[in-house]
Amino acid sequence: MLDIKFIRENKELIKQAAKKKHLEFDVAKLIEVDDKRRLLLGRVEEKRAEQKVANNTIVKASSEERESILEKMRVLKAALEHEEEALKKVLKEWQALMLAVPNVPDMSVPDGDSDADNKEIKKWGDIPKFNFEPKSHVDIMTSLGMADFERGVKVAGFRGYFLKGSGAMLSFAVWRYALDFFVSRGLSLYLAPSMVRREPLLGTGWLPQSEEDLYKVQDEKYLAGTAEVAIMGLYQDEVIPKEELPKKILAFSPCFRREIGSHSKDVKGLIRVHEFFKFEQVILCAASHDESVKHHEELNRNTEEFIESLKIPYRTVINCGGDLGLGQVKKYDIELWVPLENTYREIGSASYFHDFQTRRLNIRYKDEEEKLKYVHSLNNTAIATPRILVSLVENFQQADGSIKIPEVLVPYMNGLSSIKK
RNA sequence: GGAAGGGUGUCAGAGUGGUUGAAUGAACCGGUUUCGAAAACCGGCAGGGGCGAAAGCUCCUCGUGGGUUCAAAUCCCACCCCUUCCGCCA
Numbered sequence: 001m002l003d004i005k006f007i008r009e010n011k012e013l014i015k016q017a018a019k020k021k022h023l024e025f026d027v028a029k030l031i032e033v034d035d036k037r038r039l040l041l042g043r044v045e046e047k048r049a050e051q052k053v054a055n056n057t058i059v060k061a062s063s064e065e066r067e068s069i070l071e072k073m074r075v076l077k078a079a080l081e082h083e084e085e086a087l088k089k090v091l092k093e094w095q096a097l098m099l100a101v102p103n104v105p106d107m108s109v110p111d112g113d114s115d116a117d118n119k120e121i122k123k124w125g126d127i128p129k130f131n132f133e134p135k136s137h138v139d140i141m142t143s144l145g146m147a148d149f150e151r152g153v154k155v156a157g158f159r160g161y162f163l164k165g166s167g168a169m170l171s172f173a174v175w176r177y178a179l180d181f182f183v184s185r186g187l188s189l190y191l192a193p194s195m196v197r198r199e200p201l202l203g204t205g206w207l208p209q210s211e212e213d214l215y216k217v218q219d220e221k222y223l224a225g226t227a228e229v230a231i232m233g234l235y236q237d238e239v240i241p242k243e244e245l246p247k248k249i250l251a252f253s254p255c256f257r258r259e260i261g262s263h264s265k266d267v268k269g270l271i272r273v274h275e276f277f278k279f280e281q282v283i284l285c286a287a288s289h290d291e292s293v294k295h296h297e298e299l300n301r302n303t304e305e306f307i308e309s310l311k312i313p314y315r316t317v318i319n320c321g322g323d324l325g326l327g328q329v330k331k332y333d334i335e336l337w338v339p340l341e342n343t344y345r346e347i348g349s350a351s352y353f354h355d356f357q358t359r360r361l362n363i364r365y366k367d368e369e370e371k372l373k374y375v376h377s378l379n380n381t382a383i384a385t386p387r388i389l390v391s392l393v394e395n396f397q398q399a400d401g402s403i404k405i406p407e408v409l410v411p412y413m414n415g416l417s418s419i420k421k
Numbered sequence: 422g423g424a425a426g427g428g429u430g431u432c433a434g435a436g437u438g439g440u441u442g443a444a445u446g447a448a449c450c451g452g453u454u455u456c457g458a459a460a461a462c463c464g465g466c467a468g469g470g471g472c473g474a475a476a477g478c479u480c481c482u483c484g485u486g487g488g489u490u491c492a493a494a495u496c497c498c499a500c501c502c503c504u505u506c507c508g509c510c511a
Contacts (some may be wrong), residue, residue, distance in 0.1 A: 041471060043479045052480095055492050056440045058469095073491035127456095239431085370450090372468080 001359045002101050010104075017104040020321035022113060037094050042088040047080040086336045099208060103356040105321055106330040112320025115346075116416060118333065119320065124304070125313030127337055128395050135401075136340040137393045138269040141167055143401065144419055146393075149269070159259070159267075159274045163334060163386060166419045170392070170405075171277075171385050173254070173412035178279050178383045181306055187250035187281060192230035194254045195221050200233030203361035205327040205353075212260050223256035227280040232357055235284065238288045240365045246285035246295060250382060253278065270386040271345060273336075279382035284363065287373045292329070292352045299380035300332045300350040306383065307347070310406045312391050313337040315344050327356035334381075336391040347388060348381025 005013055011027050018025040035414050051073065058069055141147040146167025152160035163171050183189055201207040201222055206214065206229065215223040222264045224230060231251045240247070255278050259265075266272035281299050285291045300316070319331040331351040335344035355374035358364070364372045396404045402420040410417050 038471070041480080045471070048481090051491075052440090058491070059439050070491050077491065137507060 022322040081340040113322040117320040118317040122316040132399045137390045181248045187248045190251040192227040192251040192253040225257045227251035227253035235363045236361045249282045278384040281380045283378045284375045292376045296352045339394045350380035385417045
């Protein structure tokens with residue numbers, strides 16, 4: 001959400017933002033509705049003020065005066081109710097439009113339509129050359145008894161999977177290593193709820209836009225697709241003491257995504273599943289663009305260095321306008337090399353939002369001048385499992401069918417340095 | 422799932438239909454006093470919106486949403502949340 005005043009003063013900017021993000025948004029319509037809203041608000045307020053004055057005289061009035069005032073008030077009330085009804089209707093339309101206003105992308109965001117237009121800004125590591133026929137992670141993990149996809153589908157349906165034996169173990173090793181790695185960088189550890197109410201989803205911008213990609217449970221609750229949602233909800237409606245900023249959080253949670261728009265994509269294996277686990281980094285910082293940029297780079301670097309420590313080849317791209325969400329100002333994707341697909345696949349996204357999310361969630365702090373301001377929010381994947389296993393397994397496969405475990409993970413695998421039959 | 426109680430400002434806590442956006446404490450900020458501090462005393466202290474160049478005027482907000490009424494923190498209904506007890510459960 002953006003400030004309506006800002007929108008009114010920067011109509012052209014918003015128009016350009018929508019265009020760059022390839023979103024439909026009618027700024028003129030919003031202004032028109034806002035004009036109506038202001039007009040009606042004025043009228044309603046006028047009548048309410050009148051009513052208040054009368055209320056105060058009624059108390060002191062004699063009984064015959066009182067009767068005549070009451071009569072007038074009844075008329076006023078009818079008129080007021082009429083105006084209020086109209087205002088309520090306009091307000092509803094206004095709110096829906098306000099939720100659809102796109103945030104303004106940063107200057108450095110390239111133009112483009114989809115992820116195909118994302119711009120590579122960094123490449124790290126050597127792509128492995130195999131002197132044998134490399135196998136897919138599905139084949140490797142199945143043959144090494146690390147996963148069971150057939151029974152996964154039998155039990156959980158489409159995109160279902162079991163991790164088992166050394167596959168499950170590897171997953172725990174990655175989690176435990178990630179925990180140590182990111183906590184040592186000053187993030188506070190949280191284990192966050194996945195089942196959340198509507199509010200934090202609206203606040204983070206997942207709703208109303210992505211309703212169909214969320215699983216809904218009873219009682220108006222949803223299964224979140226990321227711990228970002230719960231962590232952003234942590235401080236909803238709170239004023240954070242400024243000395244506590246920036247807040248840096250590492251949160252673990254199960255994640256659920258319906259992947260409704262990707263039915264035919266990545267149907268095999270661990271790339272795209274409905275149910276996975278993720279460590280997410282979240283930062284809340286003071287309301288300054290420079291602060292946001294600084295922490296955005298930092299968050300991104302954290303994950304890059306984590307991947308580097310695992311020695312998996314990756315590249316970082318800056319997402320183009322068309323690949324940005326409604327609220328995102330700028331986003332980097334880190335993509336890991338997947339040998340069998342002969343390409344890089346996304347493992348995480350680092351985004352910043354300015355006050356887009358915190359305005360919706362009402363998360364504020366008092367600045368140096370004791371003025372209340374909305375904090376800025378950012379997030380980045382720390383590590384998502386089981387997707388990371390795809391690159392881990394395919395890149396480090398050996399001629400004999402075994403997998404070499406990255407050095408940093410060995411201690412977390414009880415000293416096991418390779419997975420064999 | 423059943424029963425009871427409760428949700429008021431940063432916090433504690435009054436307030437059961439009429440100048441109550443809200444008594445009183447505490448905290449916090451400023452001042453007086455002091456060599457300095459404590460104590461005491463004096464003053465300030467909710468957020469958001471609209472109009473306005475500003476001063477200011479005005480509206481909304483006592484968990485949320487509806488309703489009754491000329492008038493709601495106060496009455497009615499629904500929902501959310503908290504506490505205690507019972508049941509169930511890991």
